[in-house]
Structures are given as structure tokens and as C-alpha cells.
Amino acid sequence: MVFSIQGNNGSYKSERDSLAQIMDLNHRDISYAKQVHSDDVSRIINSGFAGEYDGLITNIPNRILSIQVADCVPIFLYDVESHVIGLVHTGWRGTSKKIVRRAVKSMNDWFQSKPQNLEAYLGPSINACCYEVGEEVADLFSGNSVIKKGSDNYFLDLVLANKHQLLYSGIRSENIKEADECTCCSSTNFHSYRRDGKKAGRMICFFHLNNS
Numbered sequence: 001m002v003f004s005i006q007g008n009n010g011s012y013k014s015e016r017d018s019l020a021q022i023m024d025l026n027h028r029d030i031s032y033a034k035q036v037h038s039d040d041v042s043r044i045i046n047s048g049f050a051g052e053y054d055g056l057i058t059n060i061p062n063r064i065l066s067i068q069v070a071d072c073v074p075i076f077l078y079d080v081e082s083h084v085i086g087l088v089h090t091g092w093r094g095t096s097k098k099i100v101r102r103a104v105k106s107m108n109d110w111f112q113s114k115p116q117n118l119e120a121y122l123g124p125s126i127n128a129c130c131y132e133v134g135e136e137v138a139d140l141f142s143g144n145s146v147i148k149k150g151s152d153n154y155f156l157d158l159v160l161a162n163k164h165q166l167l168y169s170g171i172r173s174e175n176i177k178e179a180d181e182c183t184c185c186s187s188t189n190f191h192s193y194r195r196d197g198k199k200a201g202r203m204i205c206f207f208h209l210n211n212s
């Protein structure tokens with residue numbers, strides 16, 4: 001599992017390729033998609049461009065799944081028994097569509113991955129401290145993932161919302177880990193769309209099974 005910081009806006013090809021070089025990986029093994037805030041998940045066989053997806057899943061050793069984020073949650077899923085991996089990009093839209101539940105189900109449908117064998121890691125993302133949303137977004141979420149302050153200020157806890165979905169999918173709580181850092185206000189130099197707007201860079205995420 002690799003998490004690294006690169007990036008500017010654009011196709012991110014050069015950022016992915018230079019990250020691969022730094023990691024001593026072959027950039028020809030990278031699979032990536034155009035992220036469209038959907039709940040669509042792709043079974044990755046070939047490297048290169050996969051299409052419009054926000055979740056990538058593979059069991060092919062050395063295939064490098066790649067997404068980029070700036071405040072959205074990157075979720076890494078690993079089946080420790082069957083050696084299947086999944087990588088999900090999810091902001092409020094993907095989370096409201098429950099993409100991570102769909103990814104867990106797809107791992108089961110395609111590779112018979114049992115949720116109790118899955119480990120999940122939620123990388124750095126915007127936390128509730130900085131993620132004020134409108135009422136129309138807040139209304140899409142239930143329970144304690146929305147914090148109301150004052151009369152009409154709503155703060156969304158994307159990490160908690162996704163942890164609820166992972167637990168609902170059958171993943172054990174002890175197998176769910178999170179970075180616990182806010183991309184927007186942490187002293188670590190993360191990219192943040194909320195903080196930097198259109199000029200924000202992106203964090204490139206790589207996830208691959210190592211054959212060796």
C-alpha cells in the first residue's frame with residue numbers, strides 16, 4: 001500500500017508516472033479512470049485507462065490501481081485471504097450513493113471475497129471540522145455523520161459515513177483503519193480543494209499486490 005503526494009490539475013499522467021518511478025514501479029502497470037463521483041466500480045484486468053469509474057478492483061498481481069484525491073476519501077480494501085484489492089474515491093456524492101458498499105459487494109460477486117476477510121484503510125480526507133455543507137447535502141445523510149451547529153450550519157463527517165457503510169457491509173470494526181488527519185486544516189501539507197479551490201493539487205494513491 002502506498003500513499004504519496006504529487007500533483008497539479010490535468011490528466012495526472014505525468015504525476016502518476018513520476019510517482020511510479022520514485023516507487024521503482026513500472027508505469028505501464030498502472031490502471032486509472034476518469035473520476036466522475038459515481039458509484040460505478042470496474043473489474044480491472046488491463047492497465048491504462050479504464051473508463052469513467054470511482055472504484056477499481058483487481059486480483060492481478062502487480063496491477064497498480066490509481067486514483068487521485070483532494071479532500072475526498074480514498075478507501076483501500078484488501079482481501080487478506082483471496083488477495084483481491086479495491087481502491088475507491090468517494091466524496092459526498094459517492095458516499096451518498098454508497099459506493100464503498102458497492103465495491104465490497106463487487107469484490108464478493110467477482111472474487112468471492114468475504115467481508116470478514118477484508119481490511120479497509122481510509123486515507124487522509126477532509127474532516128467534519130472543515131466540511132460545512134448545504135442543507136440539501138446534509139439531508140442525504142442520516143445519523144451522526146452530520147453535525148449541526150447553530151440554526152442552519154451543517155458539517156459532514158465523510159469518514160464516519162463511510163465507516164458506517166463498511167460496517168454495514170460486514171467488515172469487522174477492528175479491520176477498519178483511518179488516517180485521522182484533515183486534509184484541509186492539518187499541519188501536514190495535504191492538497192485540499194476546500195482550502196485551495198481550483199488551484200488545488202491532488203494526492204495520487206497507488207494500491208497494488210506485490211508479487212515478490
Ligand SMILES: [Zn+2]
Nearest residue numbers: 129130182185
Ligand atoms: Zn479540518
